[in-house]
Amino acid sequence: MSLLSKFYETSPYEGFDPSDYPSDLQGWGSDDPIFRDLIAAIRPKVIVEVGTWKGASAIHMAGITKELGLDTTIICVDTWLGSPEHFLAQQPGWRESLLLQNGFPRLYYTFLSNVIRAGFTDRIIPLANTSDNAAVILGSVGIKADLVYIDAAHEEEPAYRDFQNYWRLLSDDGVLLGDDYISWDGVTKAANRFAVDVQCPIVGKWSKFVISRNPAVRPSIAFGA
Numbered sequence: 458m459s460l461l462s463k464f465y466e467t468s469p470y471e472g473f474d475p476s477d478y479p480s481d482l483q484g485w486g487s488d489d490p491i492f493r494d495l496i497a498a499i500r501p502k503v504i505v506e507v508g509t510w511k512g513a514s515a516i517h518m519a520g521i522t523k524e525l526g527l528d529t530t531i532i533c534v535d536t537w538l539g540s541p542e543h544f545l546a547q548q549p550g551w552r553e554s555l556l557l558q559n560g561f562p563r564l565y566y567t568f569l570s571n572v573i574r575a576g577f578t579d580r581i582i583p584l585a586n587t588s589d590n591a592a593v594i595l596g597s598v599g600i601k602a603d604l605v606y607i608d609a610a611h612e613e614e615p616a617y618r619d620f621q622n623y624w625r626l627l628s629d630d631g632v633l634l635g636d637d638y639i640s641w642d643g644v645t646k647a648a649n650r651f652a653v654d655v656q657c658p659i660v661g662k663w664s665k666f667v668i669s670r671n672p673a674v675r676p677s678i679a680f681g682a
């Protein structure tokens with residue numbers, strides 16, 4: 458995987474023993490049909506996912522790219538610290554998933570173990586940082602994404618900033634897919650505002666929205682309408 462050398466001297470998976478971390482692919486909307494529709498239409502070389510958690514959506518996308526015979530790299534951006542709602546235990550199991558040890562999460566190791574077990578260490582590159590910092594890093598090493606999937610902050614301002622930062626990292630005909638549309642008020646407001654700002658149509662359904670720079674991959678196609 459040639460992109461790995463832009464970030465690391467050795468693979469982050471090297472020497473890591475997954476046996477302490479049982480398989481746990483819990484996620485949210487991680488296998489929505491929109492992933493297959495978009496990946497089949499775009500045939501991306503590079504996907505950037507912002508907000509990865511345990512890796513369920515990244516592994517799902519990696520499986521689709523493999524099935525379609527694509528040589529795709531998926532760069533996963535996450536602090537692996539969880540979002541406020543996880544730390545605040547807003548649903549059963551969320552805080553437990555962080556695997557806090559001495560007050561610091563070990564969620565990253567659940568992710569690494571899941572990727573190793575799924576056999577996608579050659580397709581998935583973790584980038585453990587804030588979405589703001591990671592956008593700077595990705596820009597500095599010259600990454601352009603054909604597909605960006607944003608599933609990180611749920612508050613309006615950080616979500617809006619993610620849309621701005623990662624839109625700049627899209628290739629000229631790239632597509633932005635976002636999670637939490639309609640289901641989270643802050644994300645919905647940010648996505649609608651952003652679409653107006655960039656003067657591109659937004660098409661959404663419960664929990665997913667698409668803003669496409671590519672007229673050939675219009676959201677109506679992506680949503681099967």
Ligand SMILES: C[S@@+](CC[C@H](N)C(=O)[O-])C[C@H]1O[C@@H](n2cnc3c(N)ncnc32)[C@H](O)[C@@H]1O
Pocket residue numbers: 483484485486487507508509510511512513514515534535536537538539540586587588589608609610615
């Ligand atoms: C809803 S989860 C992602 C779920 C994943 N896409 C899936 O389908 O399984 C949101 C993730 O975003 C991460 N996150 C939230 N805010 C972030 C930020 N500002 N920078 C980086 N990661 C962030 C959290 O750590 C969490 O793992």
